[in-house]
């Protein structure tokens with residue numbers, strides 16, 4: 001029994017990381033209907049930026065976020081304003097092709113710059129410290145931190161979208177970009193801000209990923225896949241749904257791995273397909289679309 | 290006529306290679322109400338879209354208080370006090386009625402219009418403030434669309450076919466709000482297919498046909514025959 005609880009608990013905490021991978025993707029899709037194929041590679045890029053900062057300054061990985069978040073925020077703004085905005089309003093293919101190209105470029109640049117060796121960030125004793133919950137049950141402080149951060153990030157994005165003037169403008173521009181322009185909402189600027197925000201969240205996900213596991217320039221597409229699955233399970237455009245999607249994916253992987261370690265990823269994909277078959281629009285689809 | 294609030298000189302507009310406006314001259318004085326009438330496809334909406342900056346135009350072809358504003362981005366045009374009530378209302382469906390109104394207020398212009406003032410003009414919107422715009426009746430949606438534009442505190446309000454698809458009693462209610470808006474000194478452009486409605490409310494009328502102004506004048510000056518000829522080209 002404890003083993004079962006442990007499996008689900010660890011899976012749910014892992015789901016927090018997937019939700020962080022997915023939150024940016026969900027935000028971008030929700031606001032500008034852009035499917036960013038390079039999302040996973042941007043996570044990896046942020047991880048390498050964190051690596052450079054940590055190596056150059058000697059600060060810890062979590063502290064490096066003070067640099068990585070603003071840098072990724074700026075990259076997001078420029079990327080959207082300078083490139084991706086040009087691909088919108090031209091059908092679904094151009095944004096897919098351009099972000100696919102971007103994905104390949106990022107992978108190759110990272111390969112050139114950092115080689116294919118796998119890297120990891122060290123967060124010291126904190127990485128392995130755990131909180132004892134019962135006789136045979138413990139949760140790591142680090143996975144707990146990831147999960148709490150994921151909930152906080154999603155609650156923060158939700159509050160931004162539904163309680164602030166900027167959020168109102170984001171939702172208006174998502175409903176009708178042209179009509180929004182009549183009321184002074186500059187869609188190019190807002191789309192750029194949305195991408196900046198998404199990449200700020202990506203930075204947090206990236207640092208957690210880099211502390212948790214090894215990474216190399218080629219691991220981006222697999223993170224994209226997890227993010228996609230979390231978003232689709234939760235229902236397109238719903239941020240809380242994305243958190244639920246991440247948790248379901250994490251629990252499925254954890255249960256799969258418990259049965260047979262080789263089944264970890266497969267179990268996640270099967271859970272994804274099951275949800276898709278039973279609820280094609282995900283668990284919490286947005287009412288209006 | 291007093292110095293113009295807004296004037297266009299030889300305004301042309303294009304959709305790709307297709308030319309929709311061929312040199313439009315229109316002048317609107319402060320506080321004046323003008324109507325633009327014309328058949329389907331005459332270029333009425335295109336004219337309004339060029340004025341509020343969503344369609345490219347040569348700078349000097351549109352002047353607001355003397356300065357060239359043609360092709361200026363729409364956020365700067367609305368900040369100057371030119372607000373659009375678009376054809377088909379185009380409320381933001383994932384925003385509540387009140388949030389739609391706040392989008393207008395977010396432009397940040399000072400003036401007579403506030404939520405309280407607007408709810409006095411359209412009391413039914415106060416009752417439905419938390420509702421989704423899609424749950425409102427057509428007339429209520431149109432009130433919200435007009436309200437959203439008024440909340441930008443415009444000195445020029447552009448209304449594109451506000452009566453489209455509405456029952457006559459509802460149209461009468463909407464037009465009943467016009468005097469209160471004019472009383473604030475706001476100039477208004479109404480685009481109407483319904484010629485009688487247009488003649489009733491307007492100080493002056495322009496008739497468009499195939500991207501050109503075919504007739505203009507005060508409702509008194511214009512005879513039915515002239516209007517029919519300008520409207521249908523026969």
Ligand SMILES: Nc1ncnc2c1ncn2[C@@H]1O[C@H](COP(=O)(O)OP(=O)(O)OP(=O)(O)O)[C@@H](O)[C@H]1O
Nearest residue numbers: 304307309327328329330331332333334335336376
């Ligand atoms: N987005 C567009 N792309 C290409 N052509 C367009 C577009 N919008 C309008 N047109 C064309 O421009 C011309 C003027 O259209 P416009 O919408 O300004 O007419 P209108 O007077 O507003 O008509 P209605 O009474 O039907 O609203 C028409 O020939 C129309 O087909």
Ligand SMILES: [Mg+2]
Nearest residue numbers: 333334335376
């Ligand atoms: Mg029209």
